[in-house]
Amino acid sequence: METPANGVPDVVDTPEGLSSSVASLTAAGGPIAIDAERASGIRYGQRAFLIQLRREDAGTFLLDSETLGDLSDLNPAFGSDEWVIHSVTQDLPCLQERGMRPAALFDTELAARLLGWEKFGLAAVAERTLGVRLAKEHSAADWSTRPLPKAWLNYAALDVEVLLPIRDILHQALLDANRWEYAQQEFTHLLDFEPKHFDEPWRRTHGLSKLRSRRDIARVRELWQARDAMAFESDIAPSKVLRDRDLVALAQSGVKSSDDIMTKWRRLSRAEAARLFRAYRKASRLTAEELPPKQAGGRERRSPFSHTDLKDRVAALKSAMAELSESLTIPHDVLLQPALVKSLAAQPVVDVADYLAEAGARPWQVELSAPVLEKSLATLPRA
Incomplete structure (x- = not known):
């Protein structure tokens, strides 16, 4: 055509x-x-x-x-x-x-x-x-x-x-x-769909999870915010200013001036390099109390299960849903949102159908998924 x-x-x-x-x-x-x-x-x-x-x-x-x-x-x-x-x-x-x-x-x-x-x-x-x-x-x-x-x-x-x-x-x-x-x-x-909102969108920077230093994480945050403002003002995609991997590399680079940034990233103008260096320097001067936590929210959500047990529970529920998906020829992420399956695994004792419905699963999803998930949970150790 x-x-x-x-x-x-x-x-x-x-x-x-x-x-x-x-x-x-x-x-x-x-x-x-x-x-x-x-x-x-x-x-x-x-x-x-x-x-x-x-x-x-x-x-x-x-x-x-x-x-x-x-x-x-x-x-x-x-x-x-x-x-x-x-x-x-x-x-x-x-x-x-x-x-x-x-x-x-x-x-x-x-x-x-x-x-x-x-x-x-x-x-x-x-x-x-x-x-x-x-x-x-x-x-x-x-x-x-x-x-x-x-x-x-x-x-x-x-x-x-x-x-x-x-x-x-x-x-x-x-x-x-x-x-x-x-x-x-x-x-x-x-009809009610809205894109997912992230309280800290800078944490979605590709490669951030590899950083162990809170200081480096702070530098990524400040650099990300500077890059985003620059991109907005110029109406260009942020990656056109600096790619995520370069942002992470810059956070770890130990640069001493905007000239150092221009030497390493020649695509940047002098004004852009200066703005990024100000962001880098701001993060470098933060006190220990001002540094962002390594994880969003400062701590992981608590679960009554150990890390290993929780991992096994998630794997068991995912396996059960995969079998159901194959038997119905409906993709597993359409059958039930993977995040919902994962959150269910962390619950100690719960009415599965009620839990899924309250979390936003549609009636058809609950009808098909709840019995399978209940059966799988019954085979797993309790907290």
Whole structure:
């Protein structure tokens, strides 16, 4: 499939164009296919630079979301109709950032995973359901580029053109497999999805876990915060300033001046090196009481089980879930969140079904997983 059936529409980048698009979408009805293009690894954050929409009776719309900004006028146009998105957890946050809020969802990627499909990327799903091949060579492009090349817009329009027929095929497949109820619960749950918030995002620096010195950890923290501010101000990905591995190396480097930093990392400007050195020096001057703990929160969560016993319990529960996953041909992380399995293992005595439900597991997950987990826990020593 090389070109959209009705050609590539013009990019909507004016308030007047948006109003016209809203009117057309309001007059139509039915599910809305939605996709978003970001500039991950190039620009700061995960905001959408282009949003694609398609409704059968209205056609395809390509919105320059960076120029238009707020797109909340689309919400009443869509009403209570279903938004069809491939990988809701990837696209919904950047849509919400533009003011878009769905009333109902259908995630084609999650549907494919619930059906046990091993390949669930959009191109693979499109080929399996529609017999068409989608080129994905522009998926990692810099979508902040203006004007956007025609080939990129062609690619973007095709992505939403296939979503609605894919949705219908997957819906029927879920019904045939008696998994439509599972899907409905998952799609409803996704309406409240928000990206995970980290109180100390700097602790996610790749390579930080290898550091043993609290002083070096403090340096990573201060360097990370300086790098993040620099990236935000320049609207570039933090890795474009300095990669994580270089940040960790700098924390351990023992540099004495910004010139030392420039000698080791020649990509940095003098102003950037000076700013990073100030952060490094700040961490170097902290008192012992001011240094961050090695672990987030200062201590590990206490468990009535020894480290070895807890490790064995986690392994036993994971093994039980893996067997259930294989028998149902549903991926283990869709069947039940791995973090939930791990937290359950640390509980001394618990009603498994109640625990899973209170922790946010959906009814279908509890129904399938609780008996298996209870059986596995019964074979394990108690605290």
